[in-house]
Amino acid sequence: MVKLSSFLVAESVDSYCADYVDGENIEAVFDMAEIEESLAPLNSIEDALSKLIDSHGLNRVERIQTNLTSDEAMAMLEPGDILVDCTGCKSLLRDHLCSGPQAGNTDANTFNIQLEYAIVVTFVYSRQYQCNEYCKYYKNAENLSYKFIPAVDRTCYDGNISFVSGIVNITPKDYETMPGTFDGEWLRLHFPDVARSMDRFIDKIKQETNGEIIGNLDVVRIPLNLYRAHNATSRNWLALEGTDHPFSRSPVFLVGDSALGSPYFQSISLGLESAIHLAALIGQRNLPLADMFNRYELYIYKQWLRVYMRSKMIKHNKDLFENIDDPLRLLELLHIY
Numbered sequence: 001m002v003k004l005s006s007f008l009v010a011e012s013v014d015s016y017c018a019d020y021v022d023g024e025n026i027e028a029v030f031d032m033a034e035i036e037e038s039l040a041p042l043n044s045i046e047d048a049l050s051k052l053i054d055s056h057g058l059n060r061v062e063r064i065q066t067n068l069t070s071d072e073a074m075a076m077l078e079p080g081d082i083l084v085d086c087t088g089c090k091s092l093l094r095d096h097l098c099s100g101p102q103a104g105n106t107d108a109n110t111f112n113i114q115l116e117y118a119i120v121v122t123f124v125y126s127r128q129y130q131c132n133e134y135c136k137y138y139k140n141a142e143n144l145s146y147k148f149i150p151a152v153d154r155t156c157y158d159g160n161i162s163f164v165s166g167i168v169n170i171t172p173k174d175y176e177t178m179p180g181t182f183d184g185e186w187l188r189l190h191f192p193d194v195a196r197s198m199d200r201f202i203d204k205i206k207q208e209t210n211g212e213i214i215g216n217l218d219v220v221r222i223p224l225n226l227y228r229a230h231n232a233t234s235r236n237w238l239a240l241e242g243t244d245h246p247f248s249r250s251p252v253f254l255v256g257d258s259a260l261g262s263p264y265f266q267s268i269s270l271g272l273e274s275a276i277h278l279a280a281l282i283g284q285r286n287l288p289l290a291d292m293f294n295r296y297e298l299y300i301y302k303q304w305l306r307v308y309m310r311s312k313m314i315k316h317n318k319d320l321f322e323n324i325d326d327p328l329r330l331l332e333l334l335h336i337y
């Protein structure tokens, strides 16, 4: 539910481009017609998802538990099939999409930037809660390190309670020592400095709004990576002569985190947009396969440019914020010219 509430689904082309972080980048990279094409079904999908959630499971979705290997996935392919890999950040087939002897090797088709390590803290709060940049600054006033940064504009208030997510930057050593998931108590016991920052921040929210945390604090430690597939389709395999590799006969597309990944609460909507774009391309029955490949590759590349610029800017702003109490360090980070 928290994740759904975090959808960055824009309601109109205007609001899409009005994003204060990357509005101009979007206009610079995309044609308006492209944005309109992508947004039209996004709104109806958001609406359908909201209804699905409200209906509390009346529309049942069947889940088949399986752990497919790449060989099994390839063996399933019949001529004429289209394979869409949406297996997430550790994509099953991403590194198989570079043709030639490197195919299948780790990172053969992956470009990755390790931005930082972080914990993501999520909790439910009994009041409406919003936090702008001033609020983030004053609530972190005594946190010289491990500043707690709540997700602005991604906090969801459903009329009674708020779903809040926040990020705390941690060191690579902290990351190595922490388990994958844990709760607030574990953090207090094993990483008191990190927990103190988090608790100071949350206490200030409580003082301001007289609310309470409902349930536990859920904590996940994650590497915040910015990555993309060099090839988001099997077009290189298709162009290869004299091979009977399954990808030279059946088109493969990467969708969602398989194709590209970014931190800072912006991935779900990106993945949905790529799925919708691909569905629209596949729906054009007369579109030659080569054109479909090229258009999807170009689309993913533009999404990559957009999310790369946006993520680097957020990371830079985060670095400035982390050092806001140290003017000399701040100046070192500015790079004015």
Ligand SMILES: Cc1cc2nc3c(=O)[nH]c(=O)nc-3n(C[C@H](O)[C@H](O)[C@H](O)COP(=O)(O)OP(=O)(O)OC[C@H]3O[C@@H](n4cnc5c(N)ncnc54)[C@H](O)[C@@H]3O)c2cc1C
Residues within 6 Å of the ligand: 002, 003, 006, 007, 008, 066, 067, 068, 069, 086, 087, 088, 089, 092, 120, 154, 165, 220, 222, 255, 256, 257, 258, 264, 265, 266, 267, 268, 269, 271
């Ligand atoms: C802690 C955390 C918080 C996040 N918060 C946000 C947020 O607030 N907003 C946001 O936009 N994004 C957020 N994200 C990112 C978001 O979760 C992902 O971008 C999104 O889930 C990607 O969707 P996906 O369908 O591409 O892949 P996934 O959700 O990863 O789904 C991949 C599916 O493929 C299955 N699979 C993988 N390999 C195989 C295999 N070999 N055989 C069979 N099945 C397989 C997996 O089991 C899984 O069900 C967060 C991520 C994390 C870790």
